[in-house]
Amino acid sequence: MPLDAKTSNDKKAFKSVGTSPIRPDGIDKVTGRARFGADMSAPGMLVGRILRSPHAHAKIKSIDTSKAEALPGVKAVITSADLPKYKDADEDILINIMARDRALYDGHTVAAVAAIDAAVAKKALKLIKVDYEIMPHVTDVDLAMLPNAPLVHPGRYDGMAENEHLALALQEQGKAKSKRKSTNIVSRYDFGHGDVKKGFKQADVIVEHEFTTEATHQGYIEPHACLANVSSDGSGELWVCTQGHFMVRDVCAALLGMDVSSLRVTPSEIGGGFGGKTTVFIEPVALALSRKAGRPVKVVMSREEVFRATGPTASSSIKVRLGAKKDGRFVAAEAVLKYQGGAFPGSPVEMGAMTAFACYDLANVKIVGYDVVTNRPKQAAYRAPGAPMSAFAVEGCVGELAEKLGMDPIELRKKNAAVEGTKSSYGPTFGPIGLVETLDAAKKHKNYKAKLGKNQGRGVASGFWFNFGGNTCVNINLNVDGTLALAVGTPDIGGSRASMCLMAAEELGIPYDDVRAIVADTSSLGYNDVTDGSRVTFASGLATINAARDCAAKLCKRAAQIWDIPADAVKWENGAAHPAGANAGDFPPLSIKELAGQAHSTGGPIAGHYEVNADGAGPSFATHVVDVEVDPETGATKVLRYLVVQDAGKAVHRAYVEGQFQGGAVQGIGWVLNEEYIYGEDGRLQNAGFLDYRIPVCSDVPMIDTVIVEVPNPGHPYGVRGVGETSIVPPLAAVANAVSAAIGVRATTLPMSPPRILEALKSKSA
Amino acid sequence: MSNIHVTTTINGDETEYVCRPDESLLDVLRDRLGMSGTKEGCGTGDCGACSVTLDGRLVCSCLVMGAEVDGHKVETIEGMADGEDLHPLQQKFLEHAALQCGICTPGFLVAAQSLLERNLDPTETEVRYWLAGNLCRCTGYDKIVRAVLDTAKDMRKVAKKSSAKKTAKKGARHAA
Numbered sequence: 001m002p003l004d005a006k007t008s009n010d011k012k013a014f015k016s017v018g019t020s021p022i023r024p025d026g027i028d029k030v031t032g033r034a035r036f037g038a039d040m041s042a043p044g045m046l047v048g049r050i051l052r053s054p055h056a057h058a059k060i061k062s063i064d065t066s067k068a069e070a071l072p073g074v075k076a077v078i079t080s081a082d083l084p085k086y087k088d089a090d091e092d093i094l095i096n097i098m099a100r101d102r103a104l105y106d107g108h109t110v111a112a113v114a115a116i117d118a119a120v121a122k123k124a125l126k127l128i129k130v131d132y133e134i135m136p137h138v139t140d141v142d143l144a145m146l147p148n149a150p151l152v153h154p155g156r157y158d159g160m161a162e163n164e165h166l167a168l169a170l171q172e173q174g175k176a177k178s179k180r181k182s183t184n185i186v187s188r189y190d191f192g193h194g195d196v197k198k199g200f201k202q203a204d205v206i207v208e209h210e211f212t213t214e215a216t217h218q219g220y221i222e223p224h225a226c227l228a229n230v231s232s233d234g235s236g237e238l239w240v241c242t243q244g245h246f247m248v249r250d251v252c253a254a255l256l257g258m259d260v261s262s263l264r265v266t267p268s269e270i271g272g273g274f275g276g277k278t279t280v281f282i283e284p285v286a287l288a289l290s291r292k293a294g295r296p297v298k299v300v301m302s303r304e305e306v307f308r309a310t311g312p313t314a315s316s317s318i319k320v321r322l323g324a325k326k327d328g329r330f331v332a333a334e335a336v337l338k339y340q341g342g343a344f345p346g347s348p349v350e351m352g353a354m355t356a357f358a359c360y361d362l363a364n365v366k367i368v369g370y371d372v373v374t375n376r377p378k379q380a381a382y383r384a385p386g387a388p389m390s391a392f393a394v395e396g397c398v399g400e401l402a403e404k405l406g407m408d409p410i411e412l413r414k415k416n417a418a419v420e421g422t423k424s425s426y427g428p429t430f431g432p433i434g435l436v437e438t439l440d441a442a443k444k445h446k447n448y449k450a451k452l453g454k455n456q457g458r459g460v461a462s463g464f465w466f467n468f469g470g471n472t473c474v475n476i477n478l479n480v481d482g483t484l485a486l487a488v489g490t491p492d493i494g495g496s497r498a499s500m501c502l503m504a505a506e507e508l509g510i511p512y513d514d515v516r517a518i519v520a521d522t523s524s525l526g527y528n529d530v531t532d533g534s535r536v537t538f539a540s541g542l543a544t545i546n547a548a549r550d551c552a553a554k555l556c557k558r559a560a561q562i563w564d565i566p567a568d569a570v571k572w573e574n575g576a577a578h579p580a581g582a583n584a585g586d587f588p589p590l591s592i593k594e595l596a597g598q599a600h601s602t603g604g605p606i607a608g609h610y611e612v613n614a615d616g617a618g619p620s621f622a623t624h625v626v627d628v629e630v631d632p633e634t635g636a637t638k639v640l641r642y643l644v645v646q647d648a649g650k651a652v653h654r655a656y657v658e659g660q661f662q663g664g665a666v667q668g669i670g671w672v673l674n675e676e677y678i679y680g681e682d683g684r685l686q687n688a689g690f691l692d693y694r695i696p697v698c699s700d701v702p703m704i705d706t707v708i709v710e711v712p713n714p715g716h717p718y719g720v721r722g723v724g725e726t727s728i729v730p731p732l733a734a735v736a737n738a739v740s741a742a743i744g745v746r747a748t749t750l751p752m753s754p755p756r757i758l759e760a761l762k763s764k765s766a
Numbered sequence: 767m768s769n770i771h772v773t774t775t776i777n778g779d780e781t782e783y784v785c786r787p788d789e790s791l792l793d794v795l796r797d798r799l800g801m802s803g804t805k806e807g808c809g810t811g812d813c814g815a816c817s818v819t820l821d822g823r824l825v826c827s828c829l830v831m832g833a834e835v836d837g838h839k840v841e842t843i844e845g846m847a848d849g850e851d852l853h854p855l856q857q858k859f860l861e862h863a864a865l866q867c868g869i870c871t872p873g874f875l876v877a878a879q880s881l882l883e884r885n886l887d888p889t890e891t892e893v894r895y896w897l898a899g900n901l902c903r904c905t906g907y908d909k910i911v912r913a914v915l916d917t918a919k920d921m922r923k924v925a926k927k928s929s930a931k932k933t934a935k936k937g938a939r940h941a942a
Contacts, residue, residue, distance in 0.1 A: 023863075030872075031852070269868065666907065690810070
């Protein structure tokens with residue numbers, strides 16, 4: 001997130017970087033050989049299954065597991081009594097993976113069994129008797145904030161700060177002060193600068209709307225899966241699909257009271273995550289079952305469990321007010337964001353608040369965000385967590401302002417766009433950024449000139465994401481034939497091993513095919529943060545480049561030794577050591593293959609390393625343009641054209657950069673048109689399957705056109721910016737603006753499913 | 767519940783196994799036969815990750831019972847490449863970067879192969895509707911559709927050449 005410009009982009013002409021070679025893990029993935037979370041087994045393996053609460057909120061009076069334990073073939077049954085009790089930061093995670101005194105949402109784990117096969121495990125679950133006392137529940141964010149709302153955590157937020165949250169919240173909503181001490185509002189965030197009151201007084205036009213979005217799921221196709229194997233000496237191994245195996249190791253060790261060094265976690269291939277695999281759910285349960293049974297235990301979630309009991313994103317309720325002069329210059333912007341993040345604190349409202357107005361240069365801006373708890377599963381990160389919702393609201397208002405002012409929506413955005421030196425709405429001052437470049441490229445694109453027909457509309461929206469660096473450690477081992485084994489610690493979720501190989505090949509001046517990247521397990525490499533925050537190509541890339549430089553320096557030293565000249569008289573170029581100048585002596589270059597072959601007689605193995613807590617991740621901006629057609633008979637929306645323009649800083653593997661743009665756009669299309677968590681009056685999830693929770697299918701979408709803008713990030717040796725998350729920030733707003741243009745009514749409620757659109761059309765004609 | 771003995775042909779190999787009457791073909795493939803290339807994304811026939819063909823017909827193996835395939839022919843992703851030689855679809859998926867995480871890829875490949883066996887000249891719309899039963903959350907489908915269309919184009923060229931050769935041979939024979 002830091003925006004300080006420091007290193008220079010010292011590479012201008014690239015050989016490998018910027019091409020699109022075939023990925024190193026490709027053949028395994030097209031032949032079925034790649035091993036994902038559920039594809040591993042172990043001798044003597046048991047099947048683990050989980051019992052989940054059918055109630056949104058209930059006191060667990062007792063759990064009787066005796067009948068299940070007596071069933072032949074059952075080897076272990078666990079409840080919260082089998083896990084340590086902590087009263088620290090890990091407590092929420094511990095209670096989320098296994099309910100203690102109360103079930104806090106439909107799907108909350110209450111017990112688990114390990115049995116010789118799935119049929120026995122299933123039977124055993126039915127034999128566990130849980131005595132519940134049903135309690136009042138709340139699943140809606142606005143209802144959860146009311147003074148008389150059922151409390152998710154009675155008494156937990158009785159402290160001073162919490163009273164302050166409630167008092168401010170009530171005051172801001174114009175209601176009387178409550179006498180009640182406890183609340184479901186667990187945090188309040190405040191960002192901005194200037195004086196919005198004064199700003200709005202200067203405005204010629206003011207646009208104001210209230211928006212709501214529903215919770216959506218990341219929708220990765222691979223359900224969570226792991227294989228745990230705890231030995232009687234207390235040491236354990238875990239095979240798991242995760243975005244961060246070091247995180248899994250540390251959290252599981254803490255929750256189970258193990259030493260970190262006694263747990264080795266190996267990441268499987270991962271079948272999608274989008275943020276949803278950045279925490280633990282079944283992993284500590286599988287380890288606890290294995291520990292109790294003394295045998296390996298495999299736990300694989302069903303799709304229903306994935307929907308009910310993992311971490312969808314927040315639902316939100318947002319109010320935005322935006323004021324401008326007649327010439328389009330924004331003079332004041334204000335937003336109130338309320339996000340519910342399920343049964344525990346941590347909704348992404350803070351990031352929603354920080355990103356809301358980040359695209360614009362504003363003199364007067366104020367954003368307030370509330371983190372609210374409800375009886376829903378604890379949310380997890382979902383691609384640019386918190387940002388798509390606030391962008392939907394803000395960009396909707398920007399779109400309406402363009403209509404009211406009769407201005408081109410791209411020109412209006414350009415007029416107010418953040419540029420290098422702009423003080424962002426969330427605090428820091430931007431370094432070199434590419435928002436204006438994306439707007440220019442979008443305006444030039446043929447899609448922006450395409451003619452629109454009847455019932456069709458065009459929408460534009462821009463978006464921002466911070467991007468992240470974080471703890472990163474990379475090893476490069478030089479093999480005897482001059483090829484490289486590159487070990488990174490960030491699970492490869494969309495082709496990043498190919499990007500790492502490209503950067504190592506670039507730096508050492510060797511062919512791409514001579515580098516082979518793997519994701520190393522937790523005992524083979526130093527700590528790495530989770531694959532999140534669009535950080536991998538930036539941070540693991542930066543570490544790979546520096547590890548390659550370390551490797552090159554060592555190779556130069558070996559050459560110097562062979563030539564009997566000082567090491568600083570040798571330089572590395574085009575895959576070989578060369579004398580640095582005429583004074584160094586006249587030696588023919590020594591290639592990486594020659595030096596590798598002689599390594600054992602010149603001092604032993606050669607390896608490069610780099611460890612860093614990387615900062616300098618440059619933010620990435622995007623502009624999306626979409627054309628839709630709305631069928632007035634059915635209310636169905638068809639996406640006709642879609643354009644993503646985004647700043648990649650420097651695209652390392654162009655095809656996979658395009659892939660990130662396209663994938664984010666289509667996830668966004670699902671969010672805005674179809675997807676939603678539907679809760680019944682009873683607080684239970686009603687659509688826990690892909691049939692009723694409908695993600696976009698192939699026939700729903702057109703080709704997704706892309707333009708890669710490259711404004712180099714000064715914080716990365718090659719100028720790389722993360723690209724994974726920004727692509728989901730604009731689509732909600734872009735599609736909503738297009739639908740609004742097509743039907744002539746401002747769309748403020750997501751998803752814009754056919755019944756909602758018909759309703760809007762009806763209200764228009766009425 | 768006693769197990770059922772099944773004899774079937776999988777990827778051309780005669781295969782025998784026993785399974786429970788309530789066990790899906792998907793579970794048999796993955797858990798009994800160790801063929802984990804076929805993936806489970808939902809278990810309810812909604813995602814297509816478990817696509818296989820049964821006597822040449824595209825099916826979700828999670829919706830077929832293991833006992834049902836007795837005496838029939840099953841083709842899975844493991845049978846798609848010919849030894850070291852990838853099927854043209856597999857090669858094009860790699861070249862077009864038509865996969866990101868890769869969990870849906872085996873299902874898409876089996877489904878796309880099934881399409882091209884029936885129609886070697888599909889339109890983009892035909893490809894999109896044929897593949898509408900396979901969910902991909904990473905790619906937005908763009909590069910998958912391009913890879914399938916590109917494969918079809920190449921395979922048509924090959925088919926044309928080989929039929930031209932056949933015609934030429936026939937002609938030569940007639941002339942003789």
